[in-house]
Amino acid sequence: MQQTLTAKLKLEVTQEQKEQLRVISLAYRDALNYTSGVASEMGKTYNGTKIQKEVYYTLREQFKLSSQMACNVPRQVGATYKSLRTKLKQNEEAIKAGRTKKRYKGLDKPPKYVSRTCTLNYQRDYSFVKDQKVSVITLNGRLKVNYHGYSKHLEMIKSGVAKIGAAKLWYLRATKTYYLLVSMEVEVPELTPTDINRVMGVDVGQRYIAVAADTRNKTQFFSGKQVRHKAVLSGSLAVKVDAHYTSQACPCCGHTSKENRPQKGLTFVCQPCGYTLHADLVGARNVALRVLLSRQDWESTGRFSAVPDASSDETKGERLSRYLQLRWTTDAIPN
Numbered sequence: 001m002q003q004t005l006t007a008k009l010k011l012e013v014t015q016e017q018k019e020q021l022r023v024i025s026l027a028y029r030d031a032l033n034y035t036s037g038v039a040s041e042m043g044k045t046y047n048g049t050k051i052q053k054e055v056y057y058t059l060r061e062q063f064k065l066s067s068q069m070a071c072n073v074p075r076q077v078g079a080t081y082k083s084l085r086t087k088l089k090q091n092e093e094a095i096k097a098g099r100t101k102k103r104y105k106g107l108d109k110p111p112k113y114v115s116r117t118c119t120l121n122y123q124r125d126y127s128f129v130k131d132q133k134v135s136v137i138t139l140n141g142r143l144k145v146n147y148h149g150y151s152k153h154l155e156m157i158k159s160g161v162a163k164i165g166a167a168k169l170w171y172l173r174a175t176k177t178y179y180l181l182v183s184m185e186v187e188v189p190e191l192t193p194t195d196i197n198r199v200m201g202v203d204v205g206q207r208y209i210a211v212a213a214d215t216r217n218k219t220q221f222f223s224g225k226q227v228r229h230k231a232v233l234s235g236s237l238a239v240k241v242d243a244h245y246t247s248q249a250c251p252c253c254g255h256t257s258k259e260n261r262p263q264k265g266l267t268f269v270c271q272p273c274g275y276t277l278h279a280d281l282v283g284a285r286n287v288a289l290r291v292l293l294s295r296q297d298w299e300s301t302g303r304f305s306a307v308p309d310a311s312s313d314e315t316k317g318e319r320l321s322r323y324l325q326l327r328w329t330t331d332a333i334p335n
């Protein structure tokens with residue numbers, strides 16, 4: 001089974017190189033905004049090829065982009081329009097069905113790209129070269145720079161086990177550093193429900209850390225961003241479940257209310273039954289229960305049902321009402 005990972009590589013650049021990265025990422029962003037305006041005038045089309053025909057020479061000559069980038073920009077703009085059009089359509093249906101009165105305005109004006117970013121194609125706009133350096137295109141020749149990252153990712157890049165794809169040049173304002181976000185595909189073993197002997201819910205809620213609770217009542221704290229990575233690298237499975245009300249629902253009696261978080265504090269106190277626990281742990285337990293439920297569905301139907309991305313409001317409602325039936329009692333779990 002193929003899994004996609006993103007390796008975050010910190011680039012070690014001199015002041016002069018930094019300036020070159022600034023110039024190219026701003027040119028790319030400006031090209032996106034220019035192209036977004038053109039696509040809007042073309043009847044808000046999401047057809048990347050059509051948009052490309054219209055803007056290609058301008059992107060090459062005026063924005064000085066490489067030919068590869070002059071293709072990436074219209075493709076990216078097309079993808080943006082496509083997803084916004086889907087939202088618009090869903091909104092129109094919701095209005096028709098009386099579920100909302102609010103009109104979606106995301107396409108009234110050409111979508112604007114704000115952050116300084118740039119998409120780079122592997123082996124055209126960037127490549128890995130000797131001495132652990134990466135070569136990155138700029139408007140003014142190529143840069144060869146050192147990079148740092150998570151050791152497992154660096155190993156994967158070096159050994160060639162990962163299939164390397166496009167990357168994003170990304171600027172972190174807070175530290176004024178540039179990163180290269182490299183997408184990679186790795187082969188991981190195919191899993192069946194019986195392979196997974198530990199079910200863990202992770203609640204990445206309002207706070208900075210992720211709290212994981214497994215069904216044996218062990219709790220672990222993780223840095224939030226590493227969770228999915230860890231799951232992929234260790235051959236286990238990360239399942240997305242709805243996080244609605246996870247830190248307001250009582251794992252013991254099911255009562256779900258804001259009141260269960262007195263003074264919006266970190267302690268959960270169930271108003272009807274008195275169940276008291278740290279709110280992060282309540283969230284993690286609820287997520288663990290939801291993961292278990294999706295595993296049960298997986299075993300009985302052979303497919304996942306709890307994928308929150310691709311479903312209508314109705315099935316989400318059904319799913320949430322099933323979640324209300326879930327209970328966490330440690331008495332019933334053998335040690």
Ligand SMILES: [Zn+2]
Pocket residue numbers: 250251252253254255270271272273274275
């Ligand atoms: Zn309760």
